[in-house]
Amino acid sequence: MFKTILVPTDGSRLSDKAIDKAIEFAKYNSSKIVALSVAEPYPFSPMAESTMATDPGTYEENMLALAQQNVQKVADAAKTAGVQCETLTAQAFNPDEEIINAAEKYHCDVIFMASHGRSGLSRLFLGSKTQRVLAHSTIPVLVLR
Template sequence: MFKTILVPTDGSALSNKAIVAAIEFAKFSNGKIVTISVAEPYPFSPMAESTMAADPGTYEENMLALAQLHVQQVADAAKAAGVACETLTTQAFNPDEEICHAADKYHCDVIFMASHGRSGLSRLFLGSKTQRVLAHSTIPVLVLR
């Protein structure tokens, strides 16, 4: 039975479906949730240095704050349901690698995740990232659409 469930979140509506399903499952199985949100580093390109419009430090701080908000929302929902929850935020260009690493580090039994997330500057991971998690995960992955 799955006792430790990893739930990646980017704050999207699809991500919220995975959160709800994971919390319900954890409550049913007397398990716990580990939630992760991966903040996107500043998309720095040496070729476009003269066209930088935003401060990279401020951008990354804002993305990390947003990631922390997303995991806190999961933690609050889990607490309301009486489910234990650990939170993790990290910053990486490859969220799929961070998700798989977290699954190993926290000894998760399953990953509940959305099929895709947001686009644009608020993108934290995409559908292709879900495919990469599926390809590289050593544990089952439940993909919600």
């Protein structure tokens, strides 16, 4: 039933929990994992141009390298468990859109992802990427906390 599992990761401990569960599930169901990490582009603001402390190119290279490390961690864990894994990285201001796009492109049957469990004002101001994925996904989303 669930042959291809999308596992978005940001490298956090909560993401690691989702990775572990996804690999366990994939092994039990002979499924394949698609690991995704989305790098945030440089947060350019025309008003802050004179106060830039970091070179945008270097920042984005570092963020993409971190995203690659995140998916490599998934690939290594999947390999140890004997689970097939494909990795991909993307760069976007809206990771939720990249998650939805990857699920469609790779014909995923389910998304395993973590929720940071924010509430109140932090949820309002920071938003919930998980909530947006839940709202826009056409496939099941398993949220781990």
